[in-house]
Amino acid sequence: MNLPLLVETEAVSYVIGDGAIEKSFSRLDEFNRIFIIMDDNVEEHCLPVLKQKLPSLNISGTITIISGEENKSIHQLIYIWNELTRLNIGRDDLILNLGGGVLTDIAGMAAATFKRGVQFINYPTTLLGMVDAAIGGKTGIDFSRFKNQVGLFINPACVIIDPIFLKTLEKLHWQSGFAEVLKYGLIMDRELWQKLEGKNYLEINDWSPIISKAAKDKIDIVRFDSLEKGIRKNLNFGHTIGHALESFYLNSENPVTHGKAVAAGMICEGWISSKVFDLECKSLESIVKMIDHNFKRFSFGKEDISQIMELMKQDKKIRDNKQKFSLLRKIGKAVHDVEIEDKMIIESLEFYINRKKCNN
């Protein structure tokens, strides 16, 4: 077994790889008391793993919320604040956020805003959490039909990324994180892309090297641009249209996963890249093929496009009221702040719906 990797940045320490949980123990002893925030699924499947790996951990109290993106809500945030009050948690205590992206987002916001800031450590338990959500200090909740409308940038003290938690999940739940892994390949890590090409996420057995590579890609970006003023925007490839699709389905009978929405967004924004930056047809086709090999297409229709466009207008990345995209120049190289006309965005959604061929 390889030793877990330690990455220290100015703001955050990361421990990544098999054995990361055990390694994290020494980081817990400078605090007064330790509390855990998790969701009901995590309590059942992941808490036992954490306790087994940290047998001498003294837990002073736990808070359990309801799992699911539809519960990343102001109601659950208020519930956590009430529980933090009930447990009389103070600024010298430490909170362990144990869970996937929804959990670390909402619990990070709750901790950071309770008594103006209680320190927390993220223990992501899903692939999406390990390679994306738990890294980079974005916290928040969905509000008024919009994803992450309310939140803040705040760093955890540490992020402990241990692939062992993936074994607690059904393979289906690897899919969301896989979309982000593919994204790192496309925007900055051609080697990772080539390693994954042709694969289906359900067939991957050893996630450890993939997680290490993807997590390091994200850390490399956020350490230099924590507040998303420049290069961090590259991470938004696939997300401008992806978020709008996620919002579109958020209150429907079948809300979609973040990963599926981003996968669809990457097809659309890949197509826009081919129009704006001459991303080669061959590359676009390999992107579409890889995504279709891993993600089923959505079935929204032409009549839904105007509503999707409306939702896009609320995107946090909007500057000067104009929609700016992060796009690909080629596989492994992204650029940000590209202004795109509504007409082209609409065409990209039609490209997606109609499964058109590339013809730039």
Added chain:
Amino acid sequence: MNLPLLVETEAVSYVIGDGAIEKSFSRLDEFNRIFIIMDDNVEEHCLPVLKQKLPSLNISGTITIISGEENKSIHQLIYIWNELTRLNIGRDDLILNLGGGVLTDIAGMAAATFKRGVQFINYPTTLLGMVDAAIGGKTGIDFSRFKNQVGLFINPACVIIDPIFLKTLEKLHWQSGFAEVLKYGLIMDRELWQKLEGKNYLEINDWSPIISKAAKDKIDIVRFDSLEKGIRKNLNFGHTIGHALESFYLNSENPVTHGKAVAAGMICEGWISSKVFDLECKSLESIVKMIDHNFKRFSFGKEDISQIMELMKQDKKIRDNKQKFSLLRKIGKAVHDVEIEDKMIIESLEFYINRKKCNN
């Protein structure tokens, strides 16, 4: 007329004094659109002043909340988030927070957490806002019966402190800020204390030099310790007991002002200082005399003390579950992190109730 004073710190620019509003105009033009958050009183009395001083200011929209400490609530925070959504405010826009301490606290939190952070400028309109609440980046709301239980440290881009707004207030509303002015005198500015001794706030005509001195005192502290790890704790003199009293009255029929609560807290904590640090009887008596000359005593009784003690346990300043105080060594010199036994705190409240004499 003196020119307004400009104080630039690493994080924030301050413009202080007569004419500060006009001076602020040049700071507004790098933003896309400008919005104002205020309360109903401010809309009536202060907005006209702002518009008159900034005739060419282009306001894209306004949000008005209900005034009053009892409305520094999660409900109004949610109202502001909804309004920010309705106005489609983005990260390139600017919010002007126009109002007293309650307004800048809640609106600062709303702006800082909307789309993970919209920039804002504070225009305090009350004495308390000018010398305290608008400076130093503390934002938040009351929650679950506790003052400022939820919030964050986040700096405004600028703070514009123009005494002209005081003219929009009845003199009674100067009282709350006056408690904080006295506090700066006691903890760090003997000269200010001596200048004020014997005065009643209702008789003060020229606030400008007092505001400048008090605001600079606060800026001097928060610029070196923005997160309240050390010297900033000195500002809590009078506030540990003061906040508990404020919480005690918060849901009563007669909620009390922050200033009155802090004034009472300074009598109690002044007494503790005389026990712990040999603060001279003469000094304690001059403190008590000055406070009684400006603030009417509360009429809580011995039977209320246990509840007040309970509320104190929720104080954000509690470390290792022990109550730590900021106390006076002498007038003009404070120390922080002094651990005090419950018994002595109770005795200090009795000293307050019984109007005892100093006898250390």
